[in-house]
Amino acid sequence: MSRILDILPESLKEERHPLAYKWCFWQHFRPPVVSEARSSRHGDEKEKTVDNGENEVNVEEPEVKVNEQNVENSSLKDRDAQYLQETTLLSFPKVYSKTNEQTSVIDSVEQFWVALSNMKNVKDAPIDTEYFFFKEGIRPLWEDQANKKGGKISRSFARSELRSRKLAICQLWELLLLKMIGGKLLDDEISLPLSKEALDNPNFEDVECHRSMNNEDLNKLVMDDIAGLVISVRKRYVIISIWNTQLSFDRYKLENGIEETVPNVEYVLSYKEPINMKNKFVYEELGLTTHMFRKLIGDAFFETMKEVSPKPGTDNESLVFGESLVKYIPHFNANISDLRKHKQRREKGVKNGHNDSNNTEKISDLGKIRKKIEFNNEGLLVTEINMNNTMRSKWNKRRTVNRE
Numbered sequence: 001m002s003r004i005l006d007i008l009p010e011s012l013k014e015e016r017h018p019l020a021y022k023w024c025f026w027q028h029f030r031p032p033v034v035s036e037a038r039s040s041r042h043g044d045e046k047e048k049t050v051d052n053g054e055n056e057v058n059v060e061e062p063e064v065k066v067n068e069q070n071v072e073n074s075s076l077k078d079r080d081a082q083y084l085q086e087t088t089l090l091s092f093p094k095v096y097s098k099t100n101e102q103t104s105v106i107d108s109v110e111q112f113w114v115a116l117s118n119m120k121n122v123k124d125a126p127i128d129t130e131y132f133f134f135k136e137g138i139r140p141l142w143e144d145q146a147n148k149k150g151g152k153i154s155r156s157f158a159r160s161e162l163r164s165r166k167l168a169i170c171q172l173w174e175l176l177l178l179k180m181i182g183g184k185l186l187d188d189e190i191s192l193p194l195s196k197e198a199l200d201n202p203n204f205e206d207v208e209c210h211r212s213m214n215n216e217d218l219n220k221l222v223m224d225d226i227a228g229l230v231i232s233v234r235k236r237y238v239i240i241s242i243w244n245t246q247l248s249f250d251r252y253k254l255e256n257g258i259e260e261t262v263p264n265v266e267y268v269l270s271y272k273e274p275i276n277m278k279n280k281f282v283y284e285e286l287g288l289t290t291h292m293f294r295k296l297i298g299d300a301f302f303e304t305m306k307e308v309s310p311k312p313g314t315d316n317e318s319l320v321f322g323e324s325l326v327k328y329i330p331h332f333n334a335n336i337s338d339l340r341k342h343k344q345r346r347e348k349g350v351k352n353g354h355n356d357s358n359n360t361e362k363i364s365d366l367g368k369i370r371k372k373i374e375f376n377n378e379g380l381l382v383t384e385i386n387m388n389n390t391m392r393s394k395w396n397k398r399r400t401v402n403r404e
Contacts (some may be wrong), residue, residue: 026133130258155327175304221252226297244294266327266328
């Protein structure tokens, strides 16, 4: 590809097509021997040993004796360093360079095609390979300052789908790349206030929106919030994700005098947001809640799936993957983090002898539902806190104890 561009006339070389955002390609390869350390980076804290050449040293043992917050901060830095050691910022021949100069910054259409033509195709990538297409200045890490408050719109493709639709998944990846460099993710008809089809939530249909925004400004708001694209080739499945930072939408809210906090929890994008006084006010003033803003990105992802060309002689519907499987996954799940801290406080209380046999608490292993069981003179009270942080109390009448 670079040779084809080199033989173009000088008059055409001067007509470069700059991109709205500057991008970089990263590649991460996870060797099998460090897969456990990689899984620990994503939240599964397990006991590990390090071989220093003489004896095996237990890493987990000293963590009990130091402050939890200090351990967490230091371990984040260690995991960042380890992950970046396995991640490579890719460089490519610079367009029209006469000295074989290399560059890692993709700032034009021509440079993008040179980079893509020099990369191995996704269908030929080995297992445990990840490709990142991120904006310049943002590292492909959850812990990066730009990604801490964000998450990803993700869709997993099982190996059964990959075998029959390998080219379709590669085409989906390339279509998303083209939308990123074109700076155009939303369809032309989407604007504020949202139409009934774009809103897709009967809970908000009767609420009047006071905000208007044309398609161009709304698309820029979404594109400013996007960090990049990721495709991950695993042993049993392939994952394609769009990472968002949440910074652009938070800035949009603050500029309009709105302060809204939404728990970082995982949910399917087909989830219908329930209405309350808080998000009703946000929708009236801004035309978007946080869930609606994320759903715009998810809908664009799903619409891109529909654009994938089917094989000759097959129905287009055979290549449309279920919308219900498109999820929003936060980089840091606040609910699970709170449950871990609560469990640690509970265990600490038991060690100190503050265990009440008449008031026990059970926490599910999934980290998404917390149940508190209280026994009193009237019976058994079960309090549930689900992943949306809504509390519900109910009496178990079947086990009510008659104290009369």
